[in-house]
Amino acid sequence: xxxLQEFKTxxxxxxxxxxxxxxxxxxxxxxxxxxRDFVLYSKTLSLAGGKRIRPYIAYIMYTASGGKxxxxxxxLFVCFEIFHMFALMHDDVMxxxxxxxxxxxxxxxxxxxxxxxxxxGDLENVAKAQGILAGSLxxxxxxxxxxxxxxxxxxxxxxxxDYFYKMVDEVCLGQIFDIDxxxxxxxPEELVTQKTILKTSRYTFVRxxxxxxxxxxxxxxxxxxxxxxxxxxxxxFQLQDDLLDIIGxxxxxxxxxxxxxxxRQSTFFTNFVLHKxxxxxxxxxxxxxxxxxxxxxxxxxxxxxxxSGAIDAGKKLxxxxxxxxxxxxxxxxxxxxxxxxxxxxxxxMQDRQN
Amino acid sequence: xxxLQEFKTxxxxxxxxxxxxxxxxxxxxxxxxxxRDFVLYSKTLSLAGGKRIRPYIAYIMYTASGGKxxxxxxxLFVCFEIFHMFALMHDDVMxxxxxxxxxxxxxxxxxxxxxxxxxxGDLENVAKAQGILAGSLxxxxxxxxxxxxxxxxxxxxxxxxDYFYKMVDEVCLGQIFDIDxxxxxxxPEELVTQKTILKTSRYTFVRxxxxxxxxxxxxxxxxxxxxxxxxxxxxxFQLQDDLLDIIGxxxxxxxxxxxxxxxRQSTFFTNFVLHKxxxxxxxxxxxxxxxxxxxxxxxxxxxxxxxSGAIDAGKKLxxxxxxxxxxxxxxxxxxxxxxxxxxxxxxxMQDRQN
Numbered sequence: 238x239x240x241l242q243e244f245k246t247x248x249x250x251x252x253x254x255x256x257x258x259x260x261x262x263x264x265x266x267x268x269x270x271x272x273r274d275f276v277l278y279s280k281t282l283s284l285a286g287g288k289r290i291r292p293y294i295a296y297i298m299y300t301a302s303g304g305k306x307x308x309x310x311x312x313l314f315v316c317f318e319i320f321h322m323f324a325l326m327h328d329d330v331m332x333x334x335x336x337x338x339x340x341x342x343x344x345x346x347x348x349x350x351x352x353x354x355x356x357x358g359d360l361e362n363v364a365k366a367q368g369i370l371a372g373s374l375x376x377x378x379x380x381x382x383x384x385x386x387x388x389x390x391x392x393x394x395x396x397x398x399d400y401f402y403k404m405v406d407e408v409c410l411g412q413i414f415d416i417d418x419x420x421x422x423x424x425p426e427e428l429v430t431q432k433t434i435l436k437t438s439r440y441t442f443v444r445x446x447x448x449x450x451x452x453x454x455x456x457x458x459x460x461x462x463x464x465x466x467x468x469x470x471x472x473x474f475q476l477q478d479d480l481l482d483i484i485g486x487x488x489x490x491x492x493x494x495x496x497x498x499x500x501r502q503s504t505f506f507t508n509f510v511l512h513k514x515x516x517x518x519x520x521x522x523x524x525x526x527x528x529x530x531x532x533x534x535x536x537x538x539x540x541x542x543x544x545s546g547a548i549d550a551g552k553k554l555x556x557x558x559x560x561x562x563x564x565x566x567x568x569x570x571x572x573x574x575x576x577x578x579x580x581x582x583x584x585x586m587q588d589r590q591n
Numbered sequence: 592x593x594x595l596q597e598f599k600t601x602x603x604x605x606x607x608x609x610x611x612x613x614x615x616x617x618x619x620x621x622x623x624x625x626x627r628d629f630v631l632y633s634k635t636l637s638l639a640g641g642k643r644i645r646p647y648i649a650y651i652m653y654t655a656s657g658g659k660x661x662x663x664x665x666x667l668f669v670c671f672e673i674f675h676m677f678a679l680m681h682d683d684v685m686x687x688x689x690x691x692x693x694x695x696x697x698x699x700x701x702x703x704x705x706x707x708x709x710x711x712g713d714l715e716n717v718a719k720a721q722g723i724l725a726g727s728l729x730x731x732x733x734x735x736x737x738x739x740x741x742x743x744x745x746x747x748x749x750x751x752x753d754y755f756y757k758m759v760d761e762v763c764l765g766q767i768f769d770i771d772x773x774x775x776x777x778x779p780e781e782l783v784t785q786k787t788i789l790k791t792s793r794y795t796f797v798r799x800x801x802x803x804x805x806x807x808x809x810x811x812x813x814x815x816x817x818x819x820x821x822x823x824x825x826x827x828f829q830l831q832d833d834l835l836d837i838i839g840x841x842x843x844x845x846x847x848x849x850x851x852x853x854x855r856q857s858t859f860f861t862n863f864v865l866h867k868x869x870x871x872x873x874x875x876x877x878x879x880x881x882x883x884x885x886x887x888x889x890x891x892x893x894x895x896x897x898x899s900g901a902i903d904a905g906k907k908l909x910x911x912x913x914x915x916x917x918x919x920x921x922x923x924x925x926x927x928x929x930x931x932x933x934x935x936x937x938x939x940m941q942d943r944q945n
Contacts, residue, residue: 356774420710
């Protein structure tokens with residue numbers, strides 16, 4: 238089995254080929270240079286970065302479950318990346334993010350072009366709308382991709398379809414919770430957990446794994462195992478993400494830190510301070526929550542995270558979940574290649590800096 | 592064949608049944624009262640109004656092409672309404688519309704609830720994000736609906752799928768043009784025509800008709816005929832819509848007039864004034880273009896539309912397109928029931944007040 242790094246070098250040309258073909262097909266309907274330019278930019282952005290973790294998870298389980306038609310499977314798993322780009326484009330509008338993979342997000346790119354072209358009216362709103370529309374196109378293409386595959390038996394595809402649509406429900410509900418919590422004065426811990434399970438565990442691990450497994454073998458009995466393993470991996474992955482937003486290196490991250498604080502995001506860490514911090518820590522934190530911070534304020538907020546014990550508790554939880562995941566991987570009746578590949582992936586997750 | 596009015600009474604219970612089932616399935620994943628409430632509201636809004644013209648067009652062509660499994664066809668044509676609700680929810684956020692079918696749009700409803708619940712942060716942004724997310728769920732459900740039908744032969748469904756995804760491309764591109772033109776100082780006439788063909792002709796007439804026809808008979812040779820007829824009907828329908836935005840009755844419309852002027856929308860009428868009006872009419876019009884108007888200003892803008900000749904030219908074009916459509920309907924080799932039903936529909940289009 239490929240390592241994650243090898244996988245990206247094999248997968249990215251397949252992703253690019255799909256995007257080239259599908260975007261050209263779309264653009265046949267227009268010669269307008271402005272529209273063509275920003276739709277093509279959405280391809281540039283898709284290929285500018287990303288770890289390809291979702292198609293990789295699907296690939297691991299497809300292979301571990303005995304799937305042999307890897308080439309066709311990878312073409313199908315492009316749907317995960319196209320869907321992910323849809324989710325990112327919409328999230329970036331909702332979260333008002335200007336940068337992604339170190340370059341402009343689609344709506345930020347459109348805004349620049351509108352200004353250059355001396356356009357008039359509510360340009361911010363126009364740019365956001367175009368970001369939403371580009372995202373919706375990707376959503377449609379992801380689902381279309383799943384439809385048209387003659388390489389796999391109907392039964393296998395049917396289960397894969399069903400899980401894909403379950404995943405869409407889950408990630409949308411997770412994002413609804415995510416947005417909702419930004420407007421809550423205090424978020425119950427349970428809601429943060431639910432959000433993580435839906436938006437990260439199910440979306441990034443459980444459903445891609447189940448889809449890969451069922452595409453290879455529709456009679457596999459791995460669903461509960463993958464739910465269990467994927468939930469732990471998802472929690473660890475999300476905690477790591479939230480931790481990097483506090484103590485990460487902005488250069489390696491290719492984005493600013495403390496975005497969650499600025500955006501009033503409820504994470505394990507913000508919730509830890511608000512539920513378990515001292516009165517003074519809570520009050521100080523609330524003063525900064527929802528605001529863009531200068532470097533002195535950033536330092537102060539990082540201190541609150543550290544001194545309240547949030548950072549240590551988070552790190553401990555990451556380790557716990559990864560240890561539990563390792564145990565599940567080692568116990569599985571799935572061959573040494575599977576085990577080695579998964580354990581390598583966990584190491585990458587543990588070491589990641591962005 | 593049913594008239595449009597009869598169709599709505601038959602179709603709406605099927606639409607409601609689908610929404611009840613699918614939204615319940617979605618809501619199984621959450622007990623959160625706030626989230627449940629606004630997702631259920633998206634159903635209320637879907638059933639509060641709408642003419643069901645797209646499933647009706649598909650139904651007419653399904654029946655005219657010899658389709659006999661009407662019950663299953665109508666269950667499938669629910670996809671057009673669910674997709675339409677997605678488009679409306681997203682459009683309403685983009686166009687900042689607070690009302691739809693005489694009640695609050697989803698994002699406006701969410702904003703009210705957030706305020707009632709004493710939430711904090713950027714509530715407008717939170718509400719818009721939830722409107723986008725509710726819309727995306729509907730988009731996913733529309734495509735899922737199309738996937739899972741065992742009542743029709745694979746060949747018929749395959750063509751129907753392909754046309755559905757073409758339609759999604761077309762309506763997204765049409766909406767991209769639509770948004771784009773709101774930021775242009777002057778919009779070329781050709782772009783307004785392209786927008787109308789994509790957003791109205793293809794979306795409301797051509798593709799639903801082709802899908803209905805191919806679902807009944809995958810070997811039918813009606814594509815060019817339906818393209819031709821649907822283009823004319825679409826142009827007439829859009830012009831009528833734009834005309835009602837100027838001279839319609841706000842009570843019957845259940846919305847304010849001159850929204851296109853306030854939103855800087857390029858329509859046949861706004862473009863007529865800007866390209867063919869006198870210098871004084873153009874300058875006066877540009878002064879109001881993009882602004883909310885009081886009733887005195889509204890009267891003045893309506894006068895500009897009338898005196899520039901835009902209203903008369905638009906009315907003439909509506910009649911021309913409808914006459915041409917009638918000719919195509921009468922010429923078709925499709926049975927008297929088809930002809931009578933289509934001619935009745937044209938009469939309804941001509942008489943419509945909202």
